[in-house]
Amino acid sequence: MDDLYSQLEAKYGDRCKLRMFYTTESYSVRDGNHNHFVLYVDNPDWHFAVRQDMLTIIGGNHFDIQKYDEDKPCIFYSCKEGMNGTEWDIWGNNLTEDGIQHENQSYRTAV
Secondary structure: OHHHHHHHHHHHOOOOOEEEEEEEEEOOOOOOEEEEEEEEEOOHHHHHHHHHHHHHHHOOOOOOOOOOOOOOOHHHHHOOOOOOOOEEEEEEOOOOOOOOOOOOOHHHOOO
8 A cells, every 4th residue: 555655646736636544454254355445636627547557566466446435424434443453544745735644653562
């Protein structure tokens, strides 16, 4: 997830605002993890290009792209298990300028 966001920000960060919220959850029926994330790109002119770059970056991994439903909160898409997933974070360019204060302190949680 770090790499995906970093590559998108490097390419589009000076052209539009980006926000990504993600959670990593364990599979319920097998070993391993999977990710859920919401990506916001404020400029619609870049939506198609960002989507194509995501396909290239993620490669052969399975993912499903859906239009965000404003009647459902972000948590519906990203955190079916709440904040009990393996890892979570939010990234974005201009977070501080937009008044968003964030620090992920999950590293302090004993497992």
